[in-house]
Amino acid sequence: MLRDLNVDIHHLTRVEGHGNIRVNVKDGVVEQCEWQVPEAPRFFESMLRGRHYSEVARITSRICGICSVGHTLASVKATESALGIVVTEQTKKLRTLLKHAENFDSHVLHIYVLVAPDLLGAPSVFPLVATHGEVVARALRLKRLGHEWGSLIAGRTTHPTTVVPGGFTRLPSAKDLAGMRDRLVESVPDLLATLETITALAPMIPAFDRPTEYMALSSAEEYALYDGFVQTVLPDGDRACYAVADYRSCTNEYVVPQSTAKYTRNRSDSYAVGALARFNVNHDQLHPEAKRVAASLGMQPYVTNPYMNSVAQVVEIVHSAYEGLRLIDELLAEGIAEESLVQPAGYGSGASAVEVPRGILFHEYAYDRDGMCTNANCIIPTNQNHANIQADFDVLLPHLLATPASEEQVGRAFEMLVRAYDPCISCSTHHLDVEFVR
Amino acid sequence: MRYLIGVGTYSGLDDSIGLRVAEAVSARGLESGFRAIEIGGSVLDLVHYLDDGVESVLVVDTARMGRAPGEWMIFEPGDVTSRKDLSCVSTHEGDVLGVVRFAVSLGRPMPRVTFLGIEPAQIGSGIGVSPELDERFEEYVEASVAFCMSRGNVRT
Numbered sequence: 001m002l003r004d005l006n007v008d009i010h011h012l013t014r015v016e017g018h019g020n021i022r023v024n025v026k027d028g029v030v031e032q033c034e035w036q037v038p039e040a041p042r043f044f045e046s047m048l049r050g051r052h053y054s055e056v057a058r059i060t061s062r063i064c065g066i067c068s069v070g071h072t073l074a075s076v077k078a079t080e081s082a083l084g085i086v087v088t089e090q091t092k093k094l095r096t097l098l099k100h101a102e103n104f105d106s107h108v109l110h111i112y113v114l115v116a117p118d119l120l121g122a123p124s125v126f127p128l129v130a131t132h133g134e135v136v137a138r139a140l141r142l143k144r145l146g147h148e149w150g151s152l153i154a155g156r157t158t159h160p161t162t163v164v165p166g167g168f169t170r171l172p173s174a175k176d177l178a179g180m181r182d183r184l185v186e187s188v189p190d191l192l193a194t195l196e197t198i199t200a201l202a203p204m205i206p207a208f209d210r211p212t213e214y215m216a217l218s219s220a221e222e223y224a225l226y227d228g229f230v231q232t233v234l235p236d237g238d239r240a241c242y243a244v245a246d247y248r249s250c251t252n253e254y255v256v257p258q259s260t261a262k263y264t265r266n267r268s269d270s271y272a273v274g275a276l277a278r279f280n281v282n283h284d285q286l287h288p289e290a291k292r293v294a295a296s297l298g299m300q301p302y303v304t305n306p307y308m309n310s311v312a313q314v315v316e317i318v319h320s321a322y323e324g325l326r327l328i329d330e331l332l333a334e335g336i337a338e339e340s341l342v343q344p345a346g347y348g349s350g351a352s353a354v355e356v357p358r359g360i361l362f363h364e365y366a367y368d369r370d371g372m373c374t375n376a377n378c379i380i381p382t383n384q385n386h387a388n389i390q391a392d393f394d395v396l397l398p399h400l401l402a403t404p405a406s407e408e409q410v411g412r413a414f415e416m417l418v419r420a421y422d423p424c425i426s427c428s429t430h431h432l433d434v435e436f437v438r
Numbered sequence: 439m440r441y442l443i444g445v446g447t448y449s450g451l452d453d454s455i456g457l458r459v460a461e462a463v464s465a466r467g468l469e470s471g472f473r474a475i476e477i478g479g480s481v482l483d484l485v486h487y488l489d490d491g492v493e494s495v496l497v498v499d500t501a502r503m504g505r506a507p508g509e510w511m512i513f514e515p516g517d518v519t520s521r522k523d524l525s526c527v528s529t530h531e532g533d534v535l536g537v538v539r540f541a542v543s544l545g546r547p548m549p550r551v552t553f554l555g556i557e558p559a560q561i562g563s564g565i566g567v568s569p570e571l572d573e574r575f576e577e578y579v580e581a582s583v584a585f586c587m588s589r590g591n592v593r594t
Contacts, residue, residue: 042563042564044449047565062448063449064479066480068478126543129540129544130543133544137544143482143483143485143486144486147486158476158483159457159476435518435521
């Protein structure tokens with residue numbers, strides 16, 4: 001058992017954005033155990049003020065290069081709510097299909113590129129080309145499928161172009177949808193192989209349970225990703241529901257000294273959002289194939305090990321593939337109809353929620369009679385998870401100190417915990433930094 | 439197919455220049471024999487465009503090259519070494535050169551990959567680009583389009 005420990009991970013790798021892990025134990029006394037987010041606010045909500053409603057989703061999609069589909073959908077939905085726009089059933093169906101594409105794409109990236117290296121003992125996905133070439137090739141096939149699936153509906157998956165308030169500016173053709181259906185069917189062997197890989201790696205997932213409150217979008221009709229109401233469940237099964245318009249009453253943002261990002265809480269001191277939260281809240285509505293996968297991985301609600309969020313993502317990949325097939329079949333059977341954009345019927349305030357890969361995302365806007373934005377608020381999933389990550393840290397540290405784990409193993413356990421949440425702290429920089437050699 | 443691919447972060451000041459160039463080329467209808475797309479910070483998505491069905495790829499991105507802010511260079515991966523010391527790849531703090539090396543390591547036929555690197559004046563959190571880059575924006579657009587239309591034979 002360690003009595004002195006110093007873990008100082010500055011800018012944790014393989015997460016999106018910048019976060020630090022600081023753990024310091026001296027002579028058995030915990031002096032510091034913190035998950036820190038040091039990034040500067042980006043003031044997107046302020047940028048929206050004074051913008052016309054037709055521009056707002058274009059701007060908010062730039063909040064994130066990974067979840068730009070989710071931000072676009074949350075944005076157009078909030079705008080439509082504020083302006084009295086009621087979109088058609090075809091639009092809802094296509095947007096739900098797009099939402100599945102984003103979750104599929106992002107989950108594949110997280111599981112194979114960001115988490116698998118931990119479980120395979122590699123520093124990144126790069127060395128896995130030599131040691132696990134077929135796994136990497138499979139990851140890229142699935143990733144490409146998700147990318148092209150999203151592009152088919154949204155014009156492009158990064159900063160969508162076709163999704164606007166009132167509907168779509170361009171619709172996919174029946175031929176293209178049928179082609180995507182074939183590709184989804186062809187992906188089944190890769191999905192089965194993914195399940196085999198995760199099953200083989202499951203023993204590497206740390207055993208650690210910390211029951212918490214779980215929050216997700218819910219719907220009477222389906223495993224909600226695109227629309228519904230907010231539902232939370234406590235580990236004893238007690239549930240509470242909230243209208244999306246009342247999202248502030250269940251998120252309760254507050255600030256803490258260790259973080260520039262806001263924290264949230266609801267019925268507990270912290271709550272979790274994301275794939276595991278969705279699984280715990282809406283498990284009964286998973287596609288039967290996804291339920292079968294969950295059962296084969298030993299998952300039954302309520303799963304209270306936060307490391308299992310990555311495994312819940314595998315379940316959701318299967319769910320999205322089969323739901324994608326169902327939605328395409330329905331769209332093809334009904335026929336793709338050219339539709340005009342639904343125009344505003346009023347003005348005021350409106351809120352929306354969608355499930356992005358990392359959890360429930362809220363947008364709220366107010367517009368004046370000219371359709372200009374006068375107020376905006378966005379609450380992103382990762383911010384909702386920060387308090388829960390910290391609460392996990394507070395329990396994980398004594399748990400690890402009671403084991404023979406080395407300092408390096410303790411550090412890795414904390415890193416893996418944060419990565420399991422798939423945090424998207426903000427988009428940082430990607431510039432090249434080069435030296436000419438010829 | 440040939441691609442012009444903009445990389446960067448829209449809210450990262452000069453780090454957004456690659457996205458803005460791709461956006462301008464697409465919005466102005468300048469795509470002639472090639473497609474201009476943005477992949478934002480999803481640098482691993484670049485791999486999807488590096489296969490034998492693609493003729494050439496021009497990546498437009500901010501690049502610290504030791505030049506004056508606003509200057510631009512066209513170069514190929516073999517012309518440079520990366521000073522980024524990333525032991526791991528992230529979907530964000532990524533190294534585009536690392537992604538190209540990753541694609542090469544897969545052993546698949548590769549298209550010709552070229553970079554149009556633009557020296558930044560300011561990288562940080564915020565919308566817009568510095569005056570140094572803004573002043574030369576049309577140059578970047580013209581150079582990118584000329585390069586793609588010439589099938590990648592233009593060198594500077």
